[in-house]
Amino acid sequence: xxxxxxxxxxxxxxxxxxxxxxxxxxxxxxxxxxxxxxxxxxxxxxxxxxxxxxxxxxxxxxxxxxxxxxxxxxxxxxxxxxxxxxxxxxxxxxxxxxxxxxxxxxxxxxxxxxxxxxxxxxxxxxxxxxxxxxxxxxxxxxxxxxxxxxxxxxxxxxxxxxxxxxxxxxxxxxxxxxxxxxxxxxxxxxxxxx
Numbered sequence: 001x002x003x004x005x006x007x008x009x010x011x012x013x014x015x016x017x018x019x020x021x022x023x024x025x026x027x028x029x030x031x032x033x034x035x036x037x038x039x040x041x042x043x044x045x046x047x048x049x050x051x052x053x054x055x056x057x058x059x060x061x062x063x064x065x066x067x068x069x070x071x072x073x074x075x076x077x078x079x080x081x082x083x084x085x086x087x088x089x090x091x092x093x094x095x096x097x098x099x100x101x102x103x104x105x106x107x108x109x110x111x112x113x114x115x116x117x118x119x120x121x122x123x124x125x126x127x128x129x130x131x132x133x134x135x136x137x138x139x140x141x142x143x144x145x146x147x148x149x150x151x152x153x154x155x156x157x158x159x160x161x162x163x164x165x166x167x168x169x170x171x172x173x174x175x176x177x178x179x180x181x182x183x184x185x186x187x188x189x190x191x192x193x194x
Contacts, residue, residue, distance in 0.1 A: 010038055011170075012173060012180075013040060013044050014170045018144075018168035019045060019115070019182075020045075022144070022168070023113055023144060025113065027059050029061075030112050030113070031061070031112075031114075032062075032108060032111035032114045033114075034114065034126065035067075035117055036064030036075060037071055039076075040078070041115055042079075043075075043094070045062070046088055046089075047082060049092070050087070058091045058092075062094040063095050063096070063111070064096040065097050065098075065104065066098060066099075067099065069098045072096045075096035079096070102129070111133065113141070113143075114144070115146075118145070120148045134188060135159065135160065139189075140187065141187050142184070143185040143186075143187060144185075146180065150162065160188070163185060164184070165184040165185060165186060166183075167182065167183050
């Protein structure tokens with residue numbers, strides 16, 4: 001299990017402002033949210049890109065993975081509603097899958113951008129899979145983590161370059177006085193293009 005309990009507070013939508021700044025999407029990007037919960041991050045991200053009417057809209061893909069089938073149903077309903085109301089372009093490929101991310105690495109296959117709201121133990125379990133994925137793709141993947149940093153102390157730096165790009169803070173709706181961290185990384189095999 002990558003999260004400490006079945007339901008967590010959802011990531012605040014203010015995280016998308018920071019993601020758009022630190023991880024601007026480009027042609028053929030495939031955005032993956034591991035532990036997507038209610039799907040709000042992917043849906044909001046896709047809605048914002050839809051409203052910008054970028055030329056490469058049809059080349060974008062979004063995939064959310066969550067272990068809870070009820071949450072996946074919420075995601076699917078929310079994305080259909082966003083399309084029906086015109087907030088989300090039907091040209092963007094968006095899907096949500098009920099799966100254990102640790103046992104479903106094939107779902108990562110095309111991911112170029114990964115969003116993670118996992119506890120430190122979950123990040124420690126997922127990091128080797130992210131490194132393997134970047135190595136297999138032979139290109140840089142961009143990662144955002146909410147609340148916790150990637151555990152970089154055990155990285156030997158010989159095969160993989162993991163670079164912290166920056167940090168932002170998100171205000172949360174349920175705790176007006178609180179602000180929680182969001183971290184941005186590049187994971188790149190040596191010799192891969194940035």
